Amino acid sequence: MTFINYASREINCKIVYYGPGLCGKTTNIQWIHEQANPEKRGKLVSLATETDRTLFFDFLPLDMGMVKGFKVRFHLYTVPGQVFYDASRKLILRGCDGVIFVADSQRPRLEANIESIANLATNLKDNGYDIRSIPYVLQLNKRDMPTAASLSEMEELLRFRNEPVIEAVASKGIGVIETLKACARQILMELQRS
Amino acid sequence: MAKLDLVMFEEEYGQLQEIIGRLQMDSASKVVFLVDKNGQQIAASGDVRSIDATSLASLTAGNVAATDGLAKLIGEKEFSLLFHEGEKDNLHISIVGKRGILVVIFDQSSSLALVRLRVKKASRELAEIFEKVEQRAQATFNESSNFESPFSEITDDDIDKLFGD
Numbered sequence: 001m002t003f004i005n006y007a008s009r010e011i012n013c014k015i016v017y018y019g020p021g022l023c024g025k026t027t028n029i030q031w032i033h034e035q036a037n038p039e040k041r042g043k044l045v046s047l048a049t050e051t052d053r054t055l056f057f058d059f060l061p062l063d064m065g066m067v068k069g070f071k072v073r074f075h076l077y078t079v080p081g082q083v084f085y086d087a088s089r090k091l092i093l094r095g096c097d098g099v100i101f102v103a104d105s106q107r108p109r110l111e112a113n114i115e116s117i118a119n120l121a122t123n124l125k126d127n128g129y130d131i132r133s134i135p136y137v138l139q140l141n142k143r144d145m146p147t148a149a150s151l152s153e154m155e156e157l158l159r160f161r162n163e164p165v166i167e168a169v170a171s172k173g174i175g176v177i178e179t180l181k182a183c184a185r186q187i188l189m190e191l192q193r194s
Numbered sequence: 195m196a197k198l199d200l201v202m203f204e205e206e207y208g209q210l211q212e213i214i215g216r217l218q219m220d221s222a223s224k225v226v227f228l229v230d231k232n233g234q235q236i237a238a239s240g241d242v243r244s245i246d247a248t249s250l251a252s253l254t255a256g257n258v259a260a261t262d263g264l265a266k267l268i269g270e271k272e273f274s275l276l277f278h279e280g281e282k283d284n285l286h287i288s289i290v291g292k293r294g295i296l297v298v299i300f301d302q303s304s305s306l307a308l309v310r311l312r313v314k315k316a317s318r319e320l321a322e323i324f325e326k327v328e329q330r331a332q333a334t335f336n337e338s339s340n341f342e343s344p345f346s347e348i349t350d351d352d353i354d355k356l357f358g359d
Binding site for chain 1: 199200201202203204207208230231232233234236246248249252253256259260262263344345346347348350352353355356357
């Protein structure tokens with residue numbers, strides 16, 4: 001749900017990074033935080049455990065610039081990937097404008113990706129969204145790992161609606177911005193339609 | 195989209211600002227924030243520069259959402275009030291209407307009783323405005339409409355520019 005404020009001329013959009021545990025959701029937004037102009041980024045808030053696993057969410061506000069005289073601000077959230085944090089994941093999807101699914105390319109994690117997409121579909125539905133129509137991007141992360149499955153194999157397993165697919169190595173920043181941009185494009189185009 | 199966008203025009207925004215400004219004075223509190231349940235700040239009054247308002251809005255919404263989840267687990271509809279007591283400053287968080295959260299930060303120059311009293315009155319007024327905003331959004335959506343959105347002509351170029359291409 002986009003928040004459009006005509007008084008302060010601002011558009012606020014919420015983007016959620018989703019995916020199985022240790023797939024690189026937090027790494028994506030950490031990289032964006034490190035690279036972003038300090039004047040345009042807000043503080044990166046991480047609610048994590050002592051071992052740096054996401055406990056509730058990470059949050060990064062980003063000022064993107066102007067569109068049609070309105071200041072565009074993205075609020076990036078990650079969910080905790082571990083299976084037993086499902087209640088938290090559902091809460092974080094509330095009011096989101098777009099979802100980035102970060103898949104782990106390593107072969108032993110393929111099943112976890114599939115389960116996580118199924119879980120995303122359920123949690124979106126519980127929040128009143130349809131995974132087939134919400135702005136959505138598939139990021140294939142960890143492409144540099146020796147056990148990474150091929151692009152075609154991953155697409156066949158995980159792609160279901162002609163969504164943009166971006167290959168990434170989030171720890172090196174490869175594909176991170178492209179992914180965000182692909183999602184932002186869909187959200188803003190949605191705004192145009194509605 | 196699953197839910198209507200929250201669209202705030204200057205008239206309502208001015209009213210919200212006025213109500214929370216008054217609440218901040220009447221309750222002798224330091225800062226009052228109005229945020230939406232999705233974690234976006236709507237309005238603020240008081241010494242806002244001393245606080246990272248964006249993080250506050252996001253964490254408050256997370257806190258309320260988690261508490262909402264807890265309420266449902268034990269069979270309650272919601273907990274409409276959260277209170278956090280600190281050594282110097284206290285946080286009073288309450289739900290306004292269907293989608294608003296009112297956050298009042300106060301110290302010993304006020305008291306919980308005074309804040310609760312003033313919040314109650316302000317909440318009613320704020321809820322009415324939220325209701326109006328919602329009704330108008332619904333009407334605009336149904337008529338689809340005389341209202342010309344400035345975003346009807348967003349182009350690929352506009353989006354490229356956002357990313358500095």
